[in-house]
Amino acid sequence: MxxxxxxxxxxxxxxxxxxxxxxxxxxxxxxxxxxxxxxxxxxxxxxxxxxxxxxxxxxxxxxxxxxxxxxxxxxxxxxxxxxxxxxxxxxxxxxxxxxxxxxxxxxxxxxxxxxxxxxxxxxxxxxxxxxxxxxxxxxxxxxxxxxxxxxxxxxxxxxxxxxxxxxxxxxxxxxxxxxxxxxxxxxxxxxxxxxxxxxxxxxxxxxxxxxxRTLRPSQAVILQLINLVRKQAEIDEIEQLLKKDPTLSFNLLRFINSSGFGLSMEITSFRHAVMILGLKKLFRWAALLLTTSRNTGTPLAVGQTAVVRGRLMELLAAEMLPPEEADNAFVVGVFSLLDVMLGVPLERALESVSLPESVVDALLHHKGVFAPFLELTRACESGDDEAFARAASQLHMSGHQINMAHMQALTWADDLLAGNA
Structure with missing residues (x-):
């Protein structure tokens, strides 16, 4: 018109x-x-x-x-x-x-x-x-x-x-x-x-x-979500899929917290997002996401590293923090690679998704309760023995304890990305 x-x-x-x-x-x-x-x-x-x-x-x-x-x-x-x-x-x-x-x-x-x-x-x-x-x-x-x-x-x-x-x-x-x-x-x-x-x-x-710039999940992952919703899977199973693909979870949180959705609160967890949206609307959201996505996206290695980071941070935080904080630790780990996925500075990438202040503090300012866990997780990837020792000491964790958690995170991510977890 x-x-x-x-x-x-x-x-x-x-x-x-x-x-x-x-x-x-x-x-x-x-x-x-x-x-x-x-x-x-x-x-x-x-x-x-x-x-x-x-x-x-x-x-x-x-x-x-x-x-x-x-x-x-x-x-x-x-x-x-x-x-x-x-x-x-x-x-x-x-x-x-x-x-x-x-x-x-x-x-x-x-x-x-x-x-x-x-x-x-x-x-x-x-x-x-x-x-x-x-x-x-x-x-x-x-x-x-x-x-x-x-x-x-x-x-x-x-x-x-x-x-x-x-x-x-x-x-x-x-x-x-x-x-x-x-x-x-x-x-x-x-x-x-x-x-x-x-x-x-x-x-x-x-x-x-x-x-x-957009972060579009692969069509295969979106189809997995659609199939879970169609068979009315438990929220736990849907949450596992969201944890499997950072692009999917990022898009869901960004959408549900957009002004067009009309909520008066910020949704910051995957489980809460699924509960608020409901299976019927989740299906429609996924179907629309499928039509606007291509069968391309973030390289598998980057997505897998993000998933490993999230799981490792979750396991480490679970040793010291309440369960809900362990969930937020997973979000910190997964979203710590958004700048790589989007090809823009992390601060700009985070502008379009609502996250708890403690999560943002760790990602952008390297401070707060999750910052030492993220530092330790990065040290595990880097192979820098001095950085590893320094980060482990800050959290009063043993090398054996951390290495076991890292192995569990790697195995969990491999199983999850293969569809077995």
Missing amino acids: TESAASTAAPQADNSIVIARQAILDTQRAVFGYELFDRSTGVHEHTAATDAAVLFNALSYAGSENLIGRNTVFINCTHDSLVGAHLELIHPQKVVLEVPVLGPQASSDEIESKVGVLQALKERGFRIALDQNALRKAYTTWLPLANFIKLDMLAFKPELSEPLVKFARASCPKATLVAEKVETPEQYERMAALGVTLFQGYWFAKPTEVKA
């Missing part, structure tokens, strides 16, 4: 996504919301799959706080995507669904059949935006469901502005009018004088791109 074909981008590498956003402003030039569209593939065909991808990628990868903050998100939809499972994964009050009219050959029965779908979306808390094509007589039953009517400034002559605004208000008095594709100050002033309060277009801002 807007300049979604503008600001085209070349296809991105498999580990990158690009979300374009264009601001929707009020009369004070404050940002009311953003319209989002995917620029990751360079393909601008608008389908139910692309609708799901742009919303999923925006929440999962691009760092939704940086992308949209607390603002409203406008998403263009096909009618197929309006009944898509991806809409059940997001907080509806954050989202406006831009719904197009049907094709010119649509019958009155086809038009009428969509009313129930729109009504159900409204009842779930979504807001609906229609364009001026919905002001035609055939769509009279849709109009009471509209929260916004978008008026395309390139679709009518200037002298028709006033009668169109009056007709829109009379036809849909509860809807907010949005003037889109505003390209000149004259267009803005004309519509503002008529009482229009929201504006979008090149005169204010062209679409800008938000790029992010």
